[in-house]
Amino acid sequence: MWDVWVRIFHWVLVLALIVSFYTMKTEGYPLMFPVDWHARAGYIVLGLLLFRWSWGVFGSRHARFYSFLRSPSTSWHYMAQFLRGRAASYAGHNPLGGWMVLIMLLSLTLQAGSGLFLHDDILFEAPLHGSVSDATTKLLTTIHHYNGNSLLILIGLHIAAVVVHRLKGEKLVGAMFNGHKELTSEPADGPGSRAVQWRAAVMLVLAAGLIIWLWNG
Secondary structure, eight states: OOHHHHHHHHHHHHHHHHHHHHHSSOOOSSSSSSHHHHHHHHHHHHHHHHHHHHHHHOOGGGGGGHHOOOOOOHHHHHHHHHTTTEEEEEEEOHHHHHHHHHHHHHHHHHHHHHHHTTTTTTOOOOOOTTHHHHOHHHHHHHHHHHHHHHHHHHHHHHHHHHHHHTTOOOOHHHHHHSSOOOSSOOOOOOOOOOOOOOHHHHHHHHHHHHHHHHHHH
16 A cells, blocks of 8 residues: 555654654753754655655655545545545545645645744754845744644644544554555555655655755755
8 A cells, every 4th residue: 555665754754743843842851952953853854855745756656646636526525425434445545635645745845945044043044044035034934933833733633534534444553554454345546556666766865865965064
């Protein structure tokens, strides 16, 4: 179903976001210089996003955007059927889940991208700070703050959706660990496919290169 690269992306992203939010919403103890850890977590998120956007085009079947982004009418119909308990089974993301994935990827990209231009007025300056005007920096700071809070809402909705699906018998957490999902009927989106490993290797090298450049910048 979901290939190993999608699963690694998902769980490393979870860890990076935990560090990111922890270092901004608390004093960061026991981490020294929490703003630096926040930035490093952001660099990792940015590298992960570079990989995921690319993998959404060149990855395995259920990793690709075309396989799970469906029309608004299809998504609305799925929601109506889901509430009635008659929704079709999907091996990958269902229509609503597919749109949630896209929204979260866009929000995460905005968050990580805006963070590249910020500073804390004390010790930390992001790699692209100074490349835009002060007015733009202030705007990006505002966006970074409010989008960060919006991300918490999106994450909450995502977790709630996982719980609802679990109550209906669909074990999404286990599937994101082992890549397999038990279905009671033929999936509407068909079976999965194997990942092309050399494509994953190329994208991982590019993503790792970005992280290293930013980390040492």
